[in-house]
Ligand code: FES
């Protein structure tokens with residue numbers, strides 16, 4: 267941090283309803299705490315089960331300096347280990363994705379089983395106790411096919427409550443029987459919190475997302491009833507009526523749709539199935555399905571888009587024919603990785619059932635537009651003229667809920683820990 271003021275003081279004086287003070291976006295010291303407290307102790311969305319569909323499939327996820335092996339064992343269970351050899355610490359798996367029998371370190375060939383047990387270590391003598399050299403485990407949990415990991419010793423247990431609430435919404439889309447049609451990594455030149463704030467509102471959509479606003483109604487994210495012209499009021503009322511009738515119809519057909527909002531939980535989340543414009547089928551330029559094969563046992567194309575947002579690092583859209591998942595992984599105070607995956611039914615054939623460009627074009631364009639917005643936001647926070655600005659109470663309440671969650675989680679760990687040590691906060 268450039269000034270003498272402590273992070274504890276910055277957290278304590280954070281003004282509700284306003285963006286954060288600059289050091290939260292720019293300081294190396296706060297970034298390190300973000301990695302330790304937010305990304306080190308909460309459940310993070312890092313992938314989908316179809317990333318590791320077969321026994322022995324492995325995916326490596328890097329979170330700051332931590333590298334994690336996510337794998338599927340021969341019993342089809344998901345497992346996660348620190349990607350650090352228990353001999354002299356070398357990285358074991360070097361590729362982003364691969365398939366293995368055992369996990370073999372290339373340095374001196376120490377070999378670990380799929381359960382993390384050290385099976386083979388040559389030249390270590392008779393007294394060497396292999397048992398205390400097993401791979402270190404990382405918590406892993408699949409929620410309806412979305413993979414979450416937690417790096418903490420003890421993971422927050424409210425993920426069970428999230429799973430119980432969300433699985434009835436997402437299971438009909440049968441993510442586990444999808445395949446990843448495409449993954450795109452985009453480096454955004456801004457702090458990860460700016461990416462999350464940008465995601466939690468659609469105030470910027472009309473001005474910035476010509477493709478996304480073909481299927482997406484901006485009203486789904488709130489609007490100000492005053493100061494708008496009568497036509498806008500009329501549209502908003504129509505949208506509200508559409509939500510009510512669509513939700514009633516979808517729920518009657520067995521697709522839970524109404525909003526569930528628990529963004530303040532430790533494992534915070536929100537979901538809602540949103541009607542789409544036009545044909546109402548998908549996030550495509552013509553609002554129709556991108557894949558001919560519908561997911562799971564869904565027989566209805568016009569199912570809108572079920573959105574599932576999680577704290578701190580994901581948002582996901584489930585449609586009748588495809589799913590798009592997004593996870594944010596920080597790389598530095600001013601850089602983060604946005605990883606987007608598009609999934610279709612595992613039997614859908616590219617070029618026959620779906621066209622890859624049609625499937626991905628709306629979100630590829632939208633992601634780039636958002637990355638540009640994050641970059642200009644970040645540049646702004648570096649200026650001495652920057653000061654926290656007010657969020658719109660109509661179109662940015664979810665931004666406030668993200669920021670409140672962040673401040674709350676950081677405060678609990680930092681102020682709680684400090685109090686326990688008997689040190690007064692500045
Ligand atoms: S560091 Fe892995 S076997 Fe030596």
Ligand SMILES: [Fe+2]
Pocket residue numbers: 464465470471475632636
């Ligand atoms: Fe956006």
